[in-house]
Amino acid sequence: MTSLSLPAPAKLNLMLHILGRRPDGYHELQTLFQFLDHGDTLDFGLRDDGEIRLEADLPGVPHDSNLIVRAARLLQAEAGHRAGANIRLHKRLPMGGGIGGGSSDAATTLLGLDRLWNLGLGEDRLARLGLSLGADVPVFVRGRAAFAEGVGEHLTPVEIEEPWYLIVVPPVSVSTAEIFSSAELTRDSPAITVRTVLEQGGRNDCQPVVEKRYPEIRNALMLLNKFVSARLTGTGGCVFGAFPNKTEADTVAAQLPESLPGFVARGSNISMLHRQLGTLT
Ligand SMILES: C[C@@](CO)(OP(=O)(O)O)[C@H](O)COP(=O)(O)OP(=O)(O)OC[C@H]1O[C@@H](n2ccc(N)nc2=O)[C@H](O)[C@@H]1O
Numbered sequence: 354m355t356s357l358s359l360p361a362p363a364k365l366n367l368m369l370h371i372l373g374r375r376p377d378g379y380h381e382l383q384t385l386f387q388f389l390d391h392g393d394t395l396d397f398g399l400r401d402d403g404e405i406r407l408e409a410d411l412p413g414v415p416h417d418s419n420l421i422v423r424a425a426r427l428l429q430a431e432a433g434h435r436a437g438a439n440i441r442l443h444k445r446l447p448m449g450g451g452i453g454g455g456s457s458d459a460a461t462t463l464l465g466l467d468r469l470w471n472l473g474l475g476e477d478r479l480a481r482l483g484l485s486l487g488a489d490v491p492v493f494v495r496g497r498a499a500f501a502e503g504v505g506e507h508l509t510p511v512e513i514e515e516p517w518y519l520i521v522v523p524p525v526s527v528s529t530a531e532i533f534s535s536a537e538l539t540r541d542s543p544a545i546t547v548r549t550v551l552e553q554g555g556r557n558d559c560q561p562v563v564e565k566r567y568p569e570i571r572n573a574l575m576l577l578n579k580f581v582s583a584r585l586t587g588t589g590g591c592v593f594g595a596f597p598n599k600t601e602a603d604t605v606a607a608q609l610p611e612s613l614p615g616f617v618a619r620g621s622n623i624s625m626l627h628r629q630l631g632t633l634t
């Protein structure tokens with residue numbers, strides 16, 4: 354095999370509670386992840402000179418800082434591998450949207466190059482490497498909808514309904530670090546069990562802070578709330594609502610103003626990356 358094309362799906366945080374802050378500044382979370390059947394696409398081609406070359410036009414992200422390049426180099430170092438890769442990114446997911454585009458690109462790179470370079474590192478090693486790139490990378494490496502605890506690395510797979518979602522993309526990019534360093538953020542939600550979450554749901558503790566700082570996001574939530582119960586994903590800025598079928602989601606999408614782009618996608622308990630790789634069924 355000398356080339357490979359793979360998806361990098363988005364995720365939603367269906368709820369996100371903040372339990373506390375660790376001495377290193379990272380926050381202890383409880384969050385429920387589900388994937389979307391919508392995402393970026395990455396094309397990988399083999400190079401025999403050891404170079405990693407990424408073709409991607411992401412404003413404000415230099416080549417060597419791109420999570421794709423960082424993931425590829427990390428994998429090379431971990432495996433002591435001498436081959437390189439040409440990688441092309443087809444970006445569809447909004448950046449800083451709380452739907453995990455960068456983390457998913459990194460996970461697809463780890464799994465894609467593990468396959469292309471024939472490394473066979475295994476899911477545990479790849480998830481550990483992923484965690485060093487970002488708190489959200491392990492869930493994309495494992496590919497199962499999950500209740501996440503700690504900073505996102507303790508994952509309990511869940512089987513939940515797979516509704517259709519309308520995801521609205523306000524014209525703002527939210528920095529995760531900015532929200533987590535906010536003085537107004539509440540950090541004292543009591544720990545709950547996965548069972549309670551599945552029975553009773555939850556909320557997003559970041560939402561009040563994000564709504565206060567970003568009027569565009571508050572307005573998007575107010576608008577979507579007229580049709581369906583709307584919520585922020587991650588630290589935003591995307592907001593979403595769930596529908597029993599695609600037609601109902603499309604009907605609401607058609608009523609959004611042009612200033613508020615959005616997309617409709619099916620929720621999925623198994624990531625489309627893993628469905629394509631055939632690693633999970
Ligand atoms: C909170 C979530 C929910 O999915 O937000 P989104 O980024 O998707 O909106 C994620 O866990 C984010 O994961 P990820 O985007 O990979 O974050 P990282 O790069 O590891 O961290 C970015 C910054 O956010 C803060 N951070 C992140 C995760 C965490 N549990 N506590 C934190 O305090 C830290 O200041 C860190 O420097």
Ligand SMILES: Nc1ncnc2c1ncn2[C@@H]1O[C@H](COP(=O)(O)OP(=O)(O)O)[C@@H](O)[C@H]1O
Nearest residue numbers: 419420447448449450451452453454455456458
């Ligand atoms: N391949 C990539 N795709 C998107 N963002 C990237 C990528 N590599 C690095 N980044 C950086 O990571 C930041 C967060 O990206 P993203 O994952 O899209 O948002 P979020 O964590 O809110 O879901 C971006 O603003 C960008 O600076």
